Amino acid sequence: MNPIEMARESVARASLDNCVKCTICETQCPVARVTPLFPGPKYVGPQAERLREGKSVDVSLDLCSGCGICTTVCPQGVKIAEINAQARAVMKAQHGAPLRDRLITQTTLMGQAMAPVAPIANAALGIKPLRKVIDKVMGIDENAPMPTAHGQTLRSWLKKRKRTSKPATRGTLVFFHGCAGGYFEVETSKHSIEVLEHLGYEVLVPKQGCCGLAEQSNGLFDGAQKKVLKLCDDLISSGKDLTIISSSGSCTGMLKHEAREIMGVDDPRLDDVSTRIMETSEFLWDLYLKGELPTNFRELNMKVPYHQPCQVKSQGMGMPAVPLMELIPGVEVVESGEPCCGMAGTYALKSDKYEIAAKVGAPLFDLIRRTNPKIAACETETCRWHIAKGSGANLVHPVSLIHWAYGLHDDLFEGAVRPPKK
Numbered sequence: 560m561n562p563i564e565m566a567r568e569s570v571a572r573a574s575l576d577n578c579v580k581c582t583i584c585e586t587q588c589p590v591a592r593v594t595p596l597f598p599g600p601k602y603v604g605p606q607a608e609r610l611r612e613g614k615s616v617d618v619s620l621d622l623c624s625g626c627g628i629c630t631t632v633c634p635q636g637v638k639i640a641e642i643n644a645q646a647r648a649v650m651k652a653q654h655g656a657p658l659r660d661r662l663i664t665q666t667t668l669m670g671q672a673m674a675p676v677a678p679i680a681n682a683a684l685g686i687k688p689l690r691k692v693i694d695k696v697m698g699i700d701e702n703a704p705m706p707t708a709h710g711q712t713l714r715s716w717l718k719k720r721k722r723t724s725k726p727a728t729r730g731t732l733v734f735f736h737g738c739a740g741g742y743f744e745v746e747t748s749k750h751s752i753e754v755l756e757h758l759g760y761e762v763l764v765p766k767q768g769c770c771g772l773a774e775q776s777n778g779l780f781d782g783a784q785k786k787v788l789k790l791c792d793d794l795i796s797s798g799k800d801l802t803i804i805s806s807s808g809s810c811t812g813m814l815k816h817e818a819r820e821i822m823g824v825d826d827p828r829l830d831d832v833s834t835r836i837m838e839t840s841e842f843l844w845d846l847y848l849k850g851e852l853p854t855n856f857r858e859l860n861m862k863v864p865y866h867q868p869c870q871v872k873s874q875g876m877g878m879p880a881v882p883l884m885e886l887i888p889g890v891e892v893v894e895s896g897e898p899c900c901g902m903a904g905t906y907a908l909k910s911d912k913y914e915i916a917a918k919v920g921a922p923l924f925d926l927i928r929r930t931n932p933k934i935a936a937c938e939t940e941t942c943r944w945h946i947a948k949g950s951g952a953n954l955v956h957p958v959s960l961i962h963w964a965y966g967l968h969d970d971l972f973e974g975a976v977r978p979p980k981k
Contacts, residue, residue, distance in 0.1 A: 670742025746974025
């Protein structure tokens with residue numbers, strides 16, 4: 560069965576009859592809160608799916624950001640987000656996907672193209688007239704957050720770095736960096752590797768590709784399935800029984816459950832990888848609970864606003880980053896309480912959706928400005944780009960604060976996503 564046939568016949572559809580129309584998903588949907596154009600997850604999900612029977616999917620479905628909050632809050636266990644994602648894939652197969660959606664999902668290619676000419680690429684993305692042209696021609700909003708290219712990729716850093724002299728006494732781990740962690744947020748990946756090595760682990764970083772999440776969230780299941788299985792091969796090549804660590808929270812979710820539950824990927828390679836991968840904060844907090852995490856941290860008297868991305872929420876791990884960061888003496892974490900920042904992967908890049916994304920994120924941006932306008936923490940890359948732009952704060956992964964607290968770097972803002980210059 561190919562991915563589109565799976566989307567039409569998915570077992571997620573079997574859950575739709577559990578919907579009792581309580582509308583809890585409607586009240587919690589971040590998109591429905593800010594625009595009347597989206598009829599809500601219940602309407603475009605289980606309610607509409609009962610009547611489709613192979614007919615064309617209503618295009619209002621495409622306003623769904625795919626955040627997954629509806630599935631998370633449903634008391635009946637209806638796979639609302641999964642049903643909507645599968646319906647979007649069918650819709651794209653029926654009506655075709657715009658060129659924009661096919662381009663913005665090629666994140667590895669984007670990184671490979673931008674890294675060799677990083678200063679030029681960054682300067683070009685800051686030219687407002689050029690951004691206006693791209694907006695009009697391609698449909699990528701002129702105000703959307705853009706990644707910052709770096710001349711040094713993670714792979715080039717790994718080749719040139721001096722190996723740690725600290726012996727690996729605690730075994731071996733595999734590190735999955737994701738596309739952004741390889742090209743756009745290299746410092747976050749470096750901090751992750753160095754923290755793990757500081758704790759006494761040998762860290763293997765196999766050559767690896769994209770997980771396919773961007774294509775999956777845009778309904779391009781064929782390409783996404785090929786990428787995620789190729790990535791599984793890459794990660795398995797380092798060893799079949801090793802724990803895999805990743806600081807890319809959304810990509811971790813793709814491997815843990817989205818590839819299987821949304822795209823229906825049924826493959827032993829994915830089964831293997833999905834049971835071995837952990838997000839970095841999740842792994843470090845687990846070490847602490849087992850009494851295996853040293854807490855000889857430097858003091859940092861600071862309130863740190865923290866937002867857990869929706870694709871990390873959906874992994875069902877709780878919020879390990881909150882107590883982890885509060886192990887640092889003086890740190891008080893202020894959790895956002897917001898369901899979504901509005902970025903939703905590539906959603907906020909699109910001209911027809913950027914304004915919606917900005918409205919979704921507004922309460923979070925206000926909370927950060929009130930709590931600490933200088934720094935905030937979040938586990939996923941694209942969310943950090945969006946939040947930095949919207950709030951004006953510097954955004955870091957929680958592991959960067961742990962890296963600082965261990966004394967592994969001195970500039971608190973090293974590697975942070977900086978807000979764009981006005």
